[in-house]
Amino acid sequence: MRGPKPAVVELSEREQVELEALVCRHGTPQQIAQRGRMILLTAQGQNNGQIARELRVSVDTVRCWRMRWIGWQRLTLDDFSIIERLSDTPRPGRPSQITAEQFCQMMTLACEQPKERPISHWTGRGIAEEMMQRGIIKYISPRHASRLLKKGTSNLI
Structure with a gap:
């Protein structure tokens, strides 16, 4: 046919x-x-x-x-x-709310040994809390922080 x-x-x-x-x-x-x-x-x-x-x-x-x-x-x-x-057309979706600078600060923080915390390595929750406590970012969910850590790169970079 x-x-x-x-x-x-x-x-x-x-x-x-x-x-x-x-x-x-x-x-x-x-x-x-x-x-x-x-x-x-x-x-x-x-x-x-x-x-x-x-x-x-x-x-x-x-x-x-x-x-x-x-x-x-x-x-x-x-x-x-x-x-x-x-080339592919841009895909729809919400633009990233995390700047490249904030992402780099997060990666730097993740490379540091956790101080003042009874943990041996960073978790998504721990890194999210520390970033908000240090004023790097106003809010980031533990899940998103964990995804960014696993990914190792930002959509911005």
Whole structure:
């Protein structure tokens, strides 16, 4: 059973050249290169199923990037580069309430030996209480402090 034909993608000469260069460049992240390959194959007239089999991705992924690319084609490459077009869009969610400086202070605190506390190592609860007591942050839940400690990096950094 065949579905509707996928939307046609036509690349300008500049888009074609830049996509091919991006895909071949050694420093290109593989996720971006893979998306670039998808766009190049769509421009050759292959359907979503053929591209998905060739690149070993889902048909939905190919369809998604084909439609995104078509949406971007209304704008010129001077407005948005190829990499910007192939990058993920920002995800929704609440912005972090902890600054990079506060996070660094938390990591510094976590590296210190707990003083005036009868504990051998920091816990999420202990670090949260100490941060609030020292005035580093107004409020942080023990669970969030624990997640940040385990993660070891901040979304801000």
